[in-house]
Each structure stands twice: as structure tokens, then as C-alpha cells.
């Protein structure tokens with residue numbers, strides 16, 4: 084659980100760094116699962132003649148960078164929320180995460196539908212945004228917590244997270260679409276407000292959906308691997324009507340908890356099929372044409 088001082092820091096600053104939370108053993112199953120995806124991508128691309136080498140002997144930090152330098156599509160299986168598998172599902176319910184989330188949102192926890200696995204490529208970065216900028220306004224009153232978990236040490240050089248402390252109290256700032264995606268409008272947030280948050284493997288950074296953040300550019304030749312996972316109180320609006328989360332913990336009614344990854348996938352498919360019937364219903368707050 085979070086202590087009173089951590090909760091006060093989170094509420095005041097809009098973010099909280101927790102160090103030495105995860106052991107190597109905690110992280111190994113997801114790293115192994117992601118490495119398997121990389122292996123599959125390498126094999127497929129190699130067979131398709133898109134890749135000159137499988138880069139089998141490269142490290143976790145290096146292998147995908149080498150593959151993506153030849154075939155950039157190699158990252159898409161992990162990046163676009165496509166990845167749903169057992170080790171990742173189990174990690175989303177890790178008690179070390181849920182215990183801390185529970186301190187802020189209560190004992191019945193939805194794993195929010197928005198999550199990202201970030202194999203941040205050399206040269207890549209995340210645009211300045213608030214997560215709320217990506218949700219519909221129905222989620223604005225819900226405390227939607229992001230939990231960013233690095234799988235390698237993150238530094239200003241390899242593209243660590245930055246946050247704008249205390250700006251989460253101002254609601255949703257104006258965002259605009261640029262060539263690189265959705266951005267907080269430059270007049271809303273100065274460069275000086277961007278505070279880098281370098282982190283060691285094993286740590287977790289929690290922040291709110293109203294906390295302006297982004298990442299530095301990855302100026303190394305390695306991958307800056309991280310996951311950003313999200314949680315909120317069960318039963319509150321998510322800002323994402325078209326894709327469901329899953330019940331990660333319910334102390335009041337444990338039977339509600341989503342039993343396994345298969346059940347999660349089935350529910351996502353069911354809701355997505357229904358949502359696809361309504362392509363005209365808004366999915367984003369900021370129209371792509373603006």
C-alpha cells in the first residue's frame with residue numbers, strides 16, 4: 084500500500100515515483116513473453132525476405148532495434164495494444180501494482196482498456212499530452228491512474244518520461260494533432276516545465292490522466308522498453324466506450340474478477356464487434372482534422 088506521504092505527493096505533484104518495487108523475477112515473465120514476440124517477428128520478416136539476419140545473439144535492449152532498422156513494422160505487434168497474452172495478463176494483476184492502486188482508487192479495480200507496451204526505438208519519443216486528451220470527456224471525473232514500468236533503466240539520453248508537476252489540477256489542456264500525433268498545444272506548456280523522470284528497472288511511476296507528460300527523444304542505439312498500464316475504480320466511466328477493460332481486483336465481489344487472458348480477449352472482441360457497428364460515434368475528444 085502507499086503511505087500517507089506518498090499519497091500526499093501524488094495528489095500535490097500529479098505523479099509519484101516508487102523505487103525498488105519489482106524484482107528481476109517479477110519482470111522476467113513479461114520480458115520473456117515480449118522476447119518471444121520479437122523472435123516471431125524476426126522469423127516472419129526473415130522468411131518474407133525483409134530481414135537479412137535474425138539478430139539472435141543480440142540483447143533484449145538491442146535486438147528489436149537492429150530488426151526495426153531494417154523492417155520498422157517489427158514493432159507493431161507489441162506497440163498497438165495488439166499484445167494480449169498470459170504473462171502480460173498476469174502482470175497487469177500483479178499485487179505489487181494493485182495494492183498501490185487500491186490506496187488511490189479503492190478496493191474494486193478495473194484495469195483500464197488503454198495500455199501500451201513501449202519498445203521505444205532509437206530516435207523515437209512520445210508527444211506532450213495528457214492521457215485525458217486521448218479519452219472522451221466522460222472519463223474526466225474518474226481518477227485514471229497510469230503506472231509506467233520500465234524494463235530497462237531509463238535516462239534523459241534513452242528517452243525517459245518527463246512530467247509537468249502540479250499542472251494536473253487544471254483539467255484538460257488544449258491538444259492539437261500534428262504530424263507526430265496528438266500534442267498539447269505549445270502555448271499551454273513551456274519547455275521549462277518538463278521535468279525528466281529517469282528511472283531504474285524495478286521502479287514504477289504513477290501519474291494521473293490529467294498530468295501533462297511525454298518522453299525525451301531516444302538518442303541511443305538501444306530500445307527503451309517500458310509498459311504503461313492503467314487502472315481506475317470499477318463502475319466509473321473510462322472515456323473509452325468502444326473497448327472494455329477487465330476486472331483486475333474486486334474485494335467486494337471476487338467473482339467479478341476476469342478469470343484469465345482468454346476471457347479478457349473474448350470480452351474485448353465482443354465489445355469491439357458491437358462498437359464497429361457505430362463508426363460515426365466519436366472515439367476521440369479532438370477531431371483529427373483540427
Ligand SMILES: O=C(O)CCC(=O)C(=O)O
Pocket residue numbers: 201203208209214229231244296297298309311
Ligand atoms: O513512455 C513513454 O514514452 C511515455 C508514456 C506515456 O505517454 C504514457 O504513459 O501515457
